Amino acid sequence: MSYKNTSCPLISLALLLISSHVLAIDLQPNDIVAPAPGRTAVTISYVNAQNNNLYVNNVPTGTSPNLESNLGLFRLGHTYTIGSLPAVSYVQTGGGTLSPDGSLSAFPASQGMTDTTIATAIWPYANQATRTYLGIAAYLSLPTGEYSNTKAFNLGSNRYSQALQVGYQRPISNSIDAAFAFDTVWYGANSQCAAACSSLINLQLTQKPLYSTQIGPIYRINQTYTVAATYVYVTGGETAFNGVERNNTVVTQRYFVSGVAHTSIGRFMLQYGNDLATMNGFMESRRLVLRFTKAF
Template sequence: MRLYRLVLITLCIQPLAALAIDLQPNDIVAPLPGKNHAMISYLNTDNSTYYLNGSIPPNTLKYKSLQNPNISTQSAILRVSTSYTLSSLPAISYVQLPYGTIKPAGSLNQFPTITGASIGSDTGIGDTTFATAIWPYADREAKKYFGIAGYFTVPTGSYNSQRLTNMGENRYKSDIQMGYQQPIVENLDGMIAVDTMWFGGNGSCQASCLSTTPTTLNQKPLTTTQVGPIYKINQTYTVGASYFYVAGGATTVGNEYKNNVINTQRFLLSGLAYYPFGRISLQYGRDMEIKNGFVETRRLALRFTTEF
């Protein structure tokens, strides 16, 4: 019975790191070439109530460890970018490195792993992401933009196969994203972006896969659509709202398919302030509906971007 409860915990913790590429307002606007920027972000998320196939499990012994769960993640993220022209098209590249803490709490910490250790928390460096975006279409006068971005994440983060939670995922990830933005009425733009994320295998999945020896974790592609308005209040302040629909991402441990499809709807509200010394942005969001996993009750991001 204890083993079954841990299976449920494992299947939900794994997808927490496999999220979409969230965009800020005007991220789809093509940058001017020859600019270098540094962005420092603080990201805080909380996940609580567990859903199984769209419902909260009954309060029985089998689901006791999931009656009052909490998973808190805090990260500081450094991103350095440079913009340029590629075959006469606007382009930008960046490298991003996070450092943070993931901490399970509540009923999740009341049950030991199969090795007898607590689930525990992890603090350390996360996985490094490299990205490049190019704009095949950028009409600055009409303010219409279509961009394509590619992301590649390498497993540089803290990872221990004996821990259930880790800052790093011990696997490679890649993502292709397309986005379009144009004016709707004066000072109001609309944007839409779609991305699909692919996952490499984690060949050293042990505690989080409930195995006494290393096994392989594989995950199906994860597709996200985000859409929403962007309103420019004045030259200093801009606000935006985004709706996200996330689908896919079921996992396989060894040869066993887990049927834990991620099917989530969420929202994200954004506010940006442009000052001579840099840009400050604040984003807040949460899940609206989830099929499998721990519902995200808060996503808070504070960012500062400056040119150098």
């Protein structure tokens, strides 16, 4: 089946924003630390992201895109044991807006529900005395988000995805830990990709696995405050329309810094970051995350 490709690469790269930043699995400070069993936690998050540049094979397109997302996320999790091993499961969903502006102002915004994520993690090794942990997590993303094949930009992806992540954390001094994680995301097909695939008819969008590595220090100032810095390298994720590869492999470097406060009413986290470099797709100029977690 043939398709019509527009003269601007903007549309065919639109889905890279979803795959490279929403589905790369950022770990928060001490997420690799094994939790105590028998606890339920509720997490409410606000995420604001701004994208102001678009690259094709390391070259800026020269346009002035402005793509901003504002998300409210809700997560419900519970900790337990599998045999003698610590474990946790959670479900996360939410809603928000994805707003094109600047050179993208002709495209409609997306408002509604986000895709839903179900995750389970288990710790094959957890030594609280030595502050050393090895955890493995599996993620399943469900296509519950707002999606229209007539829109180039959507909150939802209209496809399933699965991910596997391995994380390791150990001390490097009395108050500083080093955290390392690697994850791979595998994508299902979206058979209703029209506007986002530069087509007047539905095409089948497929995508190769996306690989992410993150590393950074975690500094515990005292029992209340913790700060952390993380460097992330993302690669892979080339897309294809009806089996025709698009030569748009993601290669992105980014960072984020986090501050955490453990208080009597719950845990507060403030996080800020942006892309350092990207080869294909939108470059994120700002990502701000506010998160509150209450455990019972």
